[in-house]
Amino acid sequence: MSNIPVAREKLENVEKELLKLAQRFIAHKESETLMLARAHVMDALDLMHRVQHKNEKAPRQSRSINKEVRDAIKAYHDMKPDESTSKIAQIFNVNQGRVSEVLAGKYDQLS
8 A cells, every 4th residue: 555645754854864964974985976966866856755746627619609699599490390409519610509598499599
């Protein structure tokens, strides 16, 4: 079983110990190795943070329903009553659900 908070805490402790050792061996070649190891641990710690999801909406693909679109959909449906709502939606570049709502009278109040 994974336990990210505990793993993060352990890595933070290792990073602190590596820094102490590197400071003790400042004049020696081992200092470079310790600092490199510390850098790798710090990189691993950075990867253990959860990135917040951006709450962005997808771009709008279809047009909005206005009086002209509503009237055109109704006129087309009157001409071809057997046409499916998905086909009508494709023709007028609107959502299929909006076509159903137009035909059901939801947008009749538009002036």
